Amino acid sequence: MSLFPIIQPETAEQTVDLPLCREVxxxxxxxxxxxxxGEPVIVSGAQxxxxxxxxxxxVxxxxxxxxTWGYGNECESLIGTAYTDELxxxxxxxxxxxxxLVHPYISEVSEVRVKFDEGTLRVSCVLETVYGEVDLDV
Incomplete structure (x- = not known):
């Protein structure tokens, strides 16, 4: 038992066995x-x-x-702000x-590029998943 139970000693990276990711x-x-x-097509893995x-x-x-409150993004809150384009x-x-990063199968999001184009936000990035890297363009 530790004097400070909230502080745990560093250990080797813990791995959790995740089931195969499946989505529509x-x-x-x-x-x-x-x-x-008449049924939605189900894909698995990186797709x-x-x-x-x-x-x-x-969303x-x-x-x-x-x-849930953890799902979706807050980019809409930037509409109408007096921030500079860089900010x-x-x-x-x-x-x-x-x-x-709330998704358990995504470990890293890199090369994030955002562009505001006539009221539309364009996003591209690279996702490091448990299945390898995938490119995302929205």
Whole structure:
């Protein structure tokens, strides 16, 4: 027993066995799920993580009761702020990282590039997942 139970000694990286990630396949051009034979198509592995990440970046955090408070992003809060363009881009990049890193299959978000284009936020980044690297463009 430790005098400070909240402080734990550093140990070797703990690995948790995660089940195979499975999600609904997404049509990125039309922003709708893919259906076949009246049922949604299910993908697994890196494609499933990419599908989840794409959808998570589409949802404003805290707006819809159907989602947990950890799901979605806060980029919408930048609308109408008097921040400089550089600060808005830095904040948007931070919000993107926070949004994506809640997923247990994503260990790192790198090369985040954000661009405000006529009222639309464009995001591209590289996700380091348990299945390898995947590129995300939203």
């Amino acid at each position: 396949k997404w049509d990125y051009e039309n922003n709708i799920p893919v259906w076949r034979g 499933a993580v990419l599908s989840w990440a794409y959808r998570a970046l589409q 404003p955090r805290y707006r819809f009761a159907v989602y 808005k881009q830095a904040e948007a990049a931070r919000y993107v990282r926070e949004c994506l």
